[in-house]
Amino acid sequence: MISLTSEIRTPYHGWPTVAKLVGLCLFTLAVFYLDSVTVGAGVMGIVMLAYLVGGGLFAMQGLRMMRPVLWFVAIIMLWHLAVGRTAEGAVVILRLLAAVALANLVTMTTRLEDILAVVERALARLGVSPRLRRRLALSVALVVRFTPLLVQKGGALSEAWRARTHRRPGWRLVLPFALLAVDDAEQVAEALKARGGAL
Template sequence: MLTLTSPVETPLHRLPAGAKLAALAAFTVVLFWLKSPVALALALGGVVALHVPWGAAFTTHAARMLRPLWPFVAVVAAWHLWIGEAAAGAAVILRMVTAVAAANLVTMTTRLSDMITVLERLAAPLAPLLPPRRLALAFALVIRFIPTLAARMVQITEAWRARSPRRPGWRVLVPATLAALDDADQAAEALRARGGAE
């Protein structure tokens, strides 16, 4: 499994994880209050400005993390152009890209262990119903597996294209699902070997 934390050290890495997550939550709420594409574009510019000072490698890595978002951007843009509401579509796209870019910035500058610690503290009131450690572990596994599953999907798609002139489409879903289940089984075995989530 891969880590999403950037290897490029920045001053943002030294800020407390709780403060960054709280700021992200507040910023996201503000984004959903904003309706004007101009205001949303300024918000996106502010997020970009937080990336640029840390160099080309950091900014390029952040841009690569946005790649899975572009199909959704294309669908939203095509739909709003079709119904003749370009301004509303621009607002939706800007809000979506800004929110994901801000979340990526927090993820890139915060160690997963620090985020888990914050989540455990927040989940403490749920302890009688759900052990906070298990909830935090589930959160960590989801974050860690996202890039792994994306890379596995790319490998399966490339393998299909190497063997067939047809577009892979839905045909890769079954092997991708089986690969995800296999990865999950291996992770479960590794957890059991280390004493579980307790």
């Protein structure tokens, strides 16, 4: 499994984790009230400038991590083009990109351990039992760490297919990708079992 935290130091790395997570929640809530392409583009521009604060290399790294979202953007845009609601589709896409981009920025500049510690403290204040808190924190950790790994393996499968044929892979990669995911899940389950279970 891999970490999403960027090794390129930025001013955001020193910000308190709670402040970043609360800010992300408020931003995500606010961005879904946007109903104008102009305002949405302006917000997206601000998020892009926030990446540039970390430098060009950091911004490029963040851009690469956003590639999986482009599939959703394409599907959403195609649907809105088909139903004749292009402007509405553009607003939806700008909302999605702005929210995901800022979430990605927070993830890149915050250690996973710090995020989980904040989540555990929040659950404790809600009265959740320690055992359930640990399980929920473990679930979050697995999702955050496995998502980029699965994206990476999916890309490797596509490259292997293209090296062997000029035909588009399409649905043919679904089964091998599912088998890879199941294999990873079994390995993690065995590792957890060897360490005494899921706490």
